[in-house]
Amino acid sequence: MNFVVVVNEGPYQHQASYTAYRFTRSALEKGHKIMRVFFYHDGVNNGTSLTVPPQDEPQIVKQWCQLAQDRDLDLVVCVAAAQRRGIMDHREAERHELSAPNLAPGFRIAGLGQLIDASIDAERLLVFGD
Amino acid sequence: MNFVVVVNEGPYQHQASYTAYRFTRSALEKGHKIMRVFFYHDGVNNGTSLTVPPQDEPQIVKQWCQLAQDRDLDLVVCVAAAQRRGIMDHREAERHELSAPNLAPGFRIAGLGQLIDASIDAERLLVFGD
Amino acid sequence: MLHTVNKSPFEKDSLNTCFRLARPGSDVLLIEDAVYAALAGSCFEPAMSEALARYSVFVLKADLEARGIDSGDLISGVRAVDYSGFVDLAVKNDTVQSWL
Amino acid sequence: MLHTVNKSPFEKDSLNTCFRLARPGSDVLLIEDAVYAALAGSCFEPAMSEALARYSVFVLKADLEARGIDSGDLISGVRAVDYSGFVDLAVKNDTVQSWL
Amino acid sequence: MGDGKKILFINRRGPYGTIYAQEALEVALVGAVFDQKISLAFIDDGVFLLRPGQSTVGLQMKQFTAAYRALGDFEIHRVYVERESLQVRGMKEENLMEIVTGPDGGTRNLVKVVSSVELMDVIHSQDVLLND
């Protein structure tokens, strides 16, 4: 079966990103397809490359990156939500003449159409938030 | 009178940072002193230099920066909370060998002692959060 | 003592907890989504009326206006203040408790 | 249809709304802080018992264990599932509604 | 109206206290151009979004709820408001913001107040449910 997963909260403050990650990993392990993970609202903060959490805590950003790499997952950070909150890829950082991008590897920035597209094409959509 | 203001949520997702900003500005206009604004939990995300919000929306990060400059405000971002969430100054970015810092001008990163210190010295402490 | 509450009483329990733990005679200031608690005619009005017998209840004006609540919609006895009035309440009271 | 809820019923109204709007026969999965709703002996037990007559109610096992709730603490009729069971519930039902 | 999927955007929080409703509206407006059967539902504090007379001059925030009216210009199927949520909050049905559609005369208000039971049927007849 083909899922799309939506994550509405950032790392650490809420459990949403952890639960979404565990669901996603479990679905993949069971042979399902995750066509996209869409990060919206504060969820875009999961895409930062600058986290350095304590070693005895979940490395949730790295876990998403690793899963993206291992499973060719499509991790999409919403551009409008990201601009409000300060998540930038190279192209955006250049366009706004900002110092340096902070988008973690494995994530890409794209528009809301990617969420609608996925919700049309996928068989199931799940939202994780606060 | 001497206040310390604590902000526990990031920009945009919650009203907390706006309300804290309006309270702070109003207190200063009335001749009171704000000895420190302490950004904790997701509040550390107020210290990002990478926000590009739509022009018809509050520019809350810039507003804090401007107020810091105009009034010599001490804006402190908690280091432990910031490391979890990906807010870095030059020193931290170098130490962790990360690409580039994203701390906005006018903010500084420091430890939780700065919150305790302020709550001991200030006459009033107000918390703004979710 | 000043108690601030920022959550809608229809969504979260914060205001009920405030009313359980704030000493009679306290000032209670409703900000952000908590201003909905001051709306006349809601199922929360009885709790608010009871609270008004024990506390001075204030609401932040900018939050009321943004949410389309004018003075005629308020439970009587609730007083609107601006940000300057918020600061005055924080100065007047020795401590401030934020029920989030 | 699968309804997921992630909020404590003592803090937020999400689970009450779920029980008001989920059609009888639905699957309801409690995750994160919503697992507290399955705790026997709380003031929420009557509402949960009533819900159990209309819905199949599941709780996420990892969330229970983290919060110190073992199977003996659960209202009877509530079933624990792991993340794999969560995926199965999402597969089994045509749509998923997350009450946040 | 396309034969696409039935997508329901559920709003359960009021305006300004959080950004959820504002960003959810942005999704709905994007969704409206995808030729799907889009509806919105306002439940719980979400009914406050359609309260008229909002002025954010004092708050210095964007009065985004005016943009709900723009939904009338798109191929939106319906805007449902739960009656029980209104009643609990002392809100009158006749005082809700109108969202008018139909450019060539014969305008029609998209907003429809429904009971919990009716809304239950709406929710259970969708292909996709989006909420925040």
Added chain:
Amino acid sequence: MGDGKKILFINRRGPYGTIYAQEALEVALVGAVFDQKISLAFIDDGVFLLRPGQSTVGLQMKQFTAAYRALGDFEIHRVYVERESLQVRGMKEENLMEIVTGPDGGTRNLVKVVSSVELMDVIHSQDVLLND
């Protein structure tokens, strides 16, 4: 115990669903070395923080609540738990995690279950209230 300010850390949310309690504990532990009169209060879902038997192996998150016991090694004044919050949640007083202090024999449990009215007095006798 210093003659410093009376600071009360109020916890009103359970563990793991959000990080607030974990980061609030970090503040309390830092505050404890500042020679002030520090107390903690557990109210509403905050009482779940002191529920024993928590195991986060399955959740793969840090079981931070074990660190509440460390409060016994610091000069913490009191840990208050509201009885009404326990009752509503079906939690028994005798089942709460203990926070023991007093290194040289004669240990004492810092945790004290109090009524709402008693807690009201505690709250209103503080110099600083910290909460999240």
